[in-house]
Amino acid sequence: MKTDFNSGARLSLDRLAPGDAGVVTHVEAHDGIGRRLLDLGFIPGTPVRVVRRAPLGDPVAFELRGSRICLRRSEAARIFVEFARAAEDAS
Amino acid sequence: MSEAVSPANPLRLGLLGSPNCGKTTLFNGLTGLRARVGNYPGVTVERREGALRHARRSAVVIDLPGTYSLEPLSPDEAVVRRVLSGELSTRPDALVVVADACTLERSLLLLAQVLREGLPTCLVLTMTDELAARGGHIDLPHLERALGIPVLGVVGHRGLGLDALRSLLAAPERWTRPHLLPPADAQARAGWAASVLDHVLHRRPHTSRLTEAVDRVVLHPLAGSALFALVMVLFFQLIFAWATPAMNAIDEFVAYAADAAHAALPAGVLADFVAEGLFAGVGAVVIFVPQIALLFGVLYLLEDVGYMARAAFVVDRLMGRIGLEGRSFVSLLSSYACAVPGIMATRTIPAPRDRLVTILVAPLMTCSARLPVYALLIGAFVPAAAIGPFGLQGLVLLGLYLTGSLSALAVAAVLKRTLLRGEGLPFYMELPPYRMPTFRLWGTQVWGSVRAFLRRAGTIILAVSIVLWVLLNVPRVEAPPGASAAEARRHALEHSLAGTAGHAIEPLIAPLGFDWKIGVGLLSSLAAREVIVSTLAQIYAATDEESSLRQAIRADIDPRTGQRVFTPATVAALLVFFVFALQCLSTIAVMRRETNSWRWPAFAFGYLLAIAWLASFGAHELVSHWT
Numbered sequence: 001m002k003t004d005f006n007s008g009a010r011l012s013l014d015r016l017a018p019g020d021a022g023v024v025t026h027v028e029a030h031d032g033i034g035r036r037l038l039d040l041g042f043i044p045g046t047p048v049r050v051v052r053r054a055p056l057g058d059p060v061a062f063e064l065r066g067s068r069i070c071l072r073r074s075e076a077a078r079i080f081v082e083f084a085r086a087a088e089d090a091s
Numbered sequence: 092m093s094e095a096v097s098p099a100n101p102l103r104l105g106l107l108g109s110p111n112c113g114k115t116t117l118f119n120g121l122t123g124l125r126a127r128v129g130n131y132p133g134v135t136v137e138r139r140e141g142a143l144r145h146a147r148r149s150a151v152v153i154d155l156p157g158t159y160s161l162e163p164l165s166p167d168e169a170v171v172r173r174v175l176s177g178e179l180s181t182r183p184d185a186l187v188v189v190a191d192a193c194t195l196e197r198s199l200l201l202l203a204q205v206l207r208e209g210l211p212t213c214l215v216l217t218m219t220d221e222l223a224a225r226g227g228h229i230d231l232p233h234l235e236r237a238l239g240i241p242v243l244g245v246v247g248h249r250g251l252g253l254d255a256l257r258s259l260l261a262a263p264e265r266w267t268r269p270h271l272l273p274p275a276d277a278q279a280r281a282g283w284a285a286s287v288l289d290h291v292l293h294r295r296p297h298t299s300r301l302t303e304a305v306d307r308v309v310l311h312p313l314a315g316s317a318l319f320a321l322v323m324v325l326f327f328q329l330i331f332a333w334a335t336p337a338m339n340a341i342d343e344f345v346a347y348a349a350d351a352a353h354a355a356l357p358a359g360v361l362a363d364f365v366a367e368g369l370f371a372g373v374g375a376v377v378i379f380v381p382q383i384a385l386l387f388g389v390l391y392l393l394e395d396v397g398y399m400a401r402a403a404f405v406v407d408r409l410m411g412r413i414g415l416e417g418r419s420f421v422s423l424l425s426s427y428a429c430a431v432p433g434i435m436a437t438r439t440i441p442a443p444r445d446r447l448v449t450i451l452v453a454p455l456m457t458c459s460a461r462l463p464v465y466a467l468l469i470g471a472f473v474p475a476a477a478i479g480p481f482g483l484q485g486l487v488l489l490g491l492y493l494t495g496s497l498s499a500l501a502v503a504a505v506l507k508r509t510l511l512r513g514e515g516l517p518f519y520m521e522l523p524p525y526r527m528p529t530f531r532l533w534g535t536q537v538w539g540s541v542r543a544f545l546r547r548a549g550t551i552i553l554a555v556s557i558v559l560w561v562l563l564n565v566p567r568v569e570a571p572p573g574a575s576a577a578e579a580r581r582h583a584l585e586h587s588l589a590g591t592a593g594h595a596i597e598p599l600i601a602p603l604g605f606d607w608k609i610g611v612g613l614l615s616s617l618a619a620r621e622v623i624v625s626t627l628a629q630i631y632a633a634t635d636e637e638s639s640l641r642q643a644i645r646a647d648i649d650p651r652t653g654q655r656v657f658t659p660a661t662v663a664a665l666l667v668f669f670v671f672a673l674q675c676l677s678t679i680a681v682m683r684r685e686t687n688s689w690r691w692p693a694f695a696f697g698y699l700l701a702i703a704w705l706a707s708f709g710a711h712e713l714v715s716h717w718t
Contacts (some may be wrong), residue, residue: 038277043200046281054404054405059407066194066295069521
């Protein structure tokens, strides 16, 4: 499940693997759901780390702004990040 | 403004914060056990207010629903905004924003929105002990200067800092106001929050090592799923089996008290009414208390420890298939014991549509009140044969359970795609760090739920039980001379209002193979499903419910046709009817309380009755063909 992107690649948050980290660049916030993602702290410039996926693969837990928030992958797909760091091989 | 506050009009303080921030603990600490619980008009949101204890000035604390944003996505979320604008109740004189010190970074985003409301505002940081334990440090005096409003740190569950907070709350007119309001735009707001944090957050708390270690097991694909299954089995066992001794004890006590009252009063209508109507009605309410207390005891414990969010995280994918979410699962599972606590457990579901759908399908989960009915009919009519290693009777029972559960899922899926369609809220949930629960807070929450049930649903249940008694006993017709007591009872029932109604609805239920006697049973089972057993026992003048009633219904011959009343087709139809129909006024009362209107209980009753009738008719036709 290891992702292999170059640092700086832009991709949606649902494509990151557990342990990967990135910085939010853009959120599709044209509707209420998107604005709620902003309110939860997914604001451009925010560092985000994927903590883990649920046993069945969805939802996914993210760490940002000092708290852990779960989103379904469909909603995570509206958040775009600049890929910063892949999961360490140990994990 | 706040200067207008006089001693006659107590100060109104709004308590605001995101979920899991320790707001409830703080509310209980400030107000004690004396919160007034109600509903906001037109929405399902609970309204909690309490007098501020030990304050220099009389003040009311309003516990506003937990929210991450003041920008509402649903009518329920709009409650916070509407309270702040004074639309739902008197506008608060001042606001207290509660924030978890460990997640201050995110809480500042909400604070920024609140400050723009222009009311005197202070910030209370909770869990400052946890912040220190996790190596974090926030400079509170600096934070106060950076924000321009009063800031206080507390440890809510130990009551530390509450005295200082009480004196602060007594004089909001003296609170400092920010020189500049935070920006309105989300991006600029984040910049504002970052610049505030730069000044005050000297050390960021590291992630809780305990939480990290526990989560590695609790959320592990295999171990986590196994643990989830184990917790749910224990939970189910607890409310299904372990509440039974207490419920039996209450049942026996109520029966004993009713007998005593009957004996003490002069024989007649009054004695009958007190014993069978009033005491039975009170009993019908109190009987639920052990289950509700146990259910909420475990629910709040799992919630306070931090497991509930994990359970929802584990099971969300499955519930997502039918358009619900992880938190609906617990409620549906509880409904196997009883839909009443199951429906009350939906309060943990934040999306109003998901919550409503869960409430509407909860009665389809096979509750324990159906068991006596199933036991009677299966015991009397299904042969104790074996199919391979399985007993036929057990298989039929399993089939009834499965039919109910699968229908609940199917109806939920249909409702989410039709009547209650709509984008609604996204699924989001915080995974809080694991914490030791505080016994006091836990006790307060459990007692609050029991009290709310007794007060709001209990009154309706009691009233309807009394009405039903009247229907079953009025008018009182004297039996022909020489009749035995049991025959006299049967005669009185047949000529009561309910008996007349049973005859009246015969054309409606005849296609299902039911006669007037089953009709009276169905009418009386509106009070509670298992009542049909005792009603049938009275109609068949059976001396004891178990063996002689079985024989009596097996032997009953319809005088008009000369055929048996309980044919296999009729039995199948009756079983199927009980799978679907919402014959439980306690459930209806609790639906009314939780949805805050009669519309949804009426809808649930109607759609379940329609399904019950159609499915019963289908079962009757099918079995008639085969036999």
